[in-house]
Amino acid sequence: MKNTIIYFIITSIVSPLFSQPSGKEILNLIDKNLAAGTRIMTAKMIISGARGSRTIEFKTWAEGEERAFTEYTNPPREKGTKMLKLEDKLWIFSPSTDRIIQITGQMLRQSVMGSDLSYEDMMEDPDLTSHYNASVIASDTVQGRDCWVLQLNAAGEGEAYEVRKIWVDRERFVPLREELFGKSGKLLKRTQLSEVTRIQGRWYPMKIVFKDMLKAGDGTQFIIETLRLDDPVPENIFSKASLK
């Protein structure tokens, strides 16, 4: 009897450790949940700054992580502004100037429409598994959900952020929080994902709050209003001709 009790105690302690997936496996499970062939969404961005907040509405067509096309629909001042991402290149069309500009170099560091998101944040390669060594460092509860806390250390040189921490929902494999750190360990950016909804068999966060921790304000809310996954997207959408 005594041996049986000891056995149960040991297995109850050890077995969760063995059943816990590795950091890389968790990242793969996130990808499996979130990665869709195509995404068509309407969304809005609420940018909060020192002088109040403003809302920008837009529609996005995306195919994988390589190709994306966004058209701003509201407010009237931004209406008609279009953005095209093709692999590592980004173009923007502004109807007020009637010109297509390729965003390169220092321009990539500018914020997108005054938000806490820069163009280079948008251009970042989302494939974390090949760039970072992930390990589970703790368990935590975020938004009432049990999470694994993943620490991602840059596998080599040249990554934008040396360290990332991701809080991942244990059941749904959706990241609920991400923190990005500089080389010295200073927290630079925080992303909070919430309102996780079941869409076409996948769990998707419908609200994302980006916060540049060095900037004042409450950050930028990114709220998905409608989302369709794996719908066909016309090929001509992802061409420079569609910008004008």
Next chain:
Amino acid sequence: MLAFKLAIKNLIGAGLRTWLNVFVLSLALVMIVFQSGIIHGWDVQARIDTTEWAIGGGEYWHDNYDPYDPLTLDDGHGLLPPELSGLYNDGQAAPVLVTQASVYPEGRMRNIILKGIDPDQKIIKLPSSQMAGDTSVINALIGTRMANATKLNKDDLVAVRWRDENGTFDATEIRIAGIFRTNVPEIDNNQIWIPLDRLRKITGLEDNATYVILKQGITSIPTVPGWIFKDRDSLLSDIESIIKAKSIGGIVMYIILLSLALLAVFDTQVLSIFRREKEIGTYIALGMTRWQVVRLFTVEGAMHSVLSIFAAAIWGTPLLFLVAKYGFAMPKATEGYGLTIAEKIFPVYALGTIIVMTLIILITTTIVSFIPSRKIAGMNPTEALRGKVQ
């Protein structure tokens, strides 16, 4: 000589009309000398200030560096070659490392250029020694333009974010150790200066530099592979272009001023000939040829310019001297123009310009005096004596 004496007598006799013309001409001359003096003074000051504050005795640029193209900053630096290290160690040069960064004054992001320079350098007037001292924090130096734009004050702490040589972000707080005032915007606008060794350390660019400023008067200019030497003249070519453009703009102003003054002389001559027909007839009746009378009237007109030169010397010289001594204050707004302009410009009057302008006024006044006087050559003396309009 007779023409000259008569001309003087007639001019003096004409009274206020003469003195008005003389004043207008002298005003044009003084204004032209003043304006060219201001442009010349600006040129001289801009060259001196730029040399003392920014470029010293010339610069070596890394092959890939182009100050007009921020895209080159990622690759526009390299290890300081032995030739330039030697100059640096001898106190003959100051290496500068340049990188892009973002600063967050009052929580607002602003893209800037982060520059590193040795706090002990004595090559340029940048008060870099203010960055020395407490090493627990990065001490930074900014110019008044940058301070106004970011609303940063001395001893303020502000977050700065940058990317290292591999593109990895990092951030820290820096302390504004000093705010300098300079007339040279190219070392002030949108820039933050920090100690060179700190910038090298945080970016991982040990022993690197983007450009190297040489001490003024240095004569030994070695050829350094991978680095391009820019002499003072080429570094000042922007100022030269601006001054040239301003000088051309100034010439338009001179033409307008001079034209107004010459119009007054021309008008006076036309009126003189119209009103003095009997006098013209008398001159011819007394034995003067028509062309002698033409010459008399031309000399009379031209004498306006001679008198105006004296008048300009009398009232203009002290005025121009005072401006040269106390300077001409430029509007505060000019600081933000991005041009090297001092708060006060001290005009530099070039003797050549004064002589040339004096000759131009003499010649042009003579020409505009001659043109209406030609009418006399075609006059009938009898009709002229009767005062009949011809």
